[in-house]
Amino acid sequence: xxxxxEVEVTRRTLLKFIENKVIKNIKINNPNLRFKIxxxxxxxxxxxxxxxxxxxxKYILIYLKNDYVMIAHLGMSGKFLIKNxxxxxxLKTSYYSNEFSSKHNHLEFFFSNNLKVIYNDPRRFGFFLxxxxxxxxxxxxxxxxxxxxxGKDLKKDxxxxxxxxxxRTIKTLLMDQRFISGIGNIYANEIxxxxxxxxxxxxxxxxxxxxxxxxxxIGKVLKRALKLGGSSIKDxxxxxxxxxxxxxEFKVYDxxxxxxxxxxxxxxxxxxxxxGRASFFCNExxx
DNA sequence: CGTACGACCTGCCCGC
DNA sequence: TGCGGGCAGGTCGTAC
Numbered sequence: 678x679x680x681x682x683e684v685e686v687t688r689r690t691l692l693k694f695i696e697n698k699v700i701k702n703i704k705i706n707n708p709n710l711r712f713k714i715x716x717x718x719x720x721x722x723x724x725x726x727x728x729x730x731x732x733x734x735k736y737i738l739i740y741l742k743n744d745y746v747m748i749a750h751l752g753m754s755g756k757f758l759i760k761n762x763x764x765x766x767x768l769k770t771s772y773y774s775n776e777f778s779s780k781h782n783h784l785e786f787f788f789s790n791n792l793k794v795i796y797n798d799p800r801r802f803g804f805f806l807x808x809x810x811x812x813x814x815x816x817x818x819x820x821x822x823x824x825x826x827x828g829k830d831l832k833k834d835x836x837x838x839x840x841x842x843x844x845r846t847i848k849t850l851l852m853d854q855r856f857i858s859g860i861g862n863i864y865a866n867e868i869x870x871x872x873x874x875x876x877x878x879x880x881x882x883x884x885x886x887x888x889x890x891x892x893x894x895i896g897k898v899l900k901r902a903l904k905l906g907g908s909s910i911k912d913x914x915x916x917x918x919x920x921x922x923x924x925x926e927f928k929v930y931d932x933x934x935x936x937x938x939x940x941x942x943x944x945x946x947x948x949x950x951x952x953g954r955a956s957f958f959c960n961e962x963x964x
Numbered sequence: 965c966g967t968a969c970g971a972c973c974t975g976c977c978c979g980c
Numbered sequence: 981t982g983c984g985g986g987c988a989g990g991t992c993g994t995a996c
Contacts, residue, residue, distance in 0.1 A: 680989055753989060754973085800972085802972070843967090844966095845968095861990070908989075953968090953969070953970085967995105972990105980983090
């Protein structure tokens with residue numbers, strides 16, 4: 678599922694339902710995720726009130742009253758399902774199919790208000806871990822992340838400095854979470870299209886004009902995607918049981934051989950695999 | 965040190 | 981209809 682916009686949509690929905698609610702019980706159906714759910718998980722989480730739900734990069738941070746925080750990552754196929762006792766499923770995210778298989782319900786949280794939150798993840802690239810809130814600043818996953826791309830954290834001077842310092846391609850760099858946190862394959866492709874930069878351009882060769890456009894494009898693409906509820910591909914449904922709509926505005930992602938959508942450009946969208954990921958770009962207007 | 969690549973998983977889709 | 985190969989929104993450990 679998830680890059681920054683999808684994770685943020687998920688976070689906001691979770692927050693709405695579980696903030697200030699108490700976890701009455703937990704069922705761990707299958708602890709095997711990318712990392713095994715720790716043995717002390719159930720003990721430290723049961724009975725706790727949810728204080729707040731934050732996001733850092735693609736991680737969802739669920740703060741508990743007892744100085745613990747659940748750190749969740751959705752990997753490629755992780756999603757939440759929220760149910761209550763009165764109605765059918767009223768919140769659902771799904772990836773490969775509309776009805777995701779309960780076979781992959783790894784974790785179930787039972788709340789004080791007849792609310793149940795399920796974490797489902799067929800591919801098991803996601804995880805649920807626990808850390809002390811007071812130790813988050815040295816957390817293995819969080820401490821190495823680059824700046825958030827939304828808001829004012831990401832400075833143009835930082836982009837100038839960092840792009841100059843490497844011979845990697847700009848797309849690889851954009852997807853490197855230590856450089857900027859939260860951008861994945863779809864949004865890297867879309868950002869580079871808007872910035873008119875080829876995905877395989879060597880970072881150090883970007884001009885100041887390139888970097889200026891890149892800086893603007895990062896914010897524009899991610900904000901627009903967030904506004905539209907993220908991207909829904911392969912039947913993914915966003916966190917309110919509705920599909921995201923940003924996929925309707927894809928300019929390059931999954932558009933191989935189709936016409937470039939830039940005004941007055943007659944190019945076609947190319948697909949090239951590099952470093953194991955598919956890059957989509959217009960051969961004519963991205964340089 | 966920085967960088968590239970295979971590995972980790974399941975499920976869907978397409979072509980034979 | 982069945983099967984095999986390729987593909988998928990991520991990231992880490994390992995080998996150069």
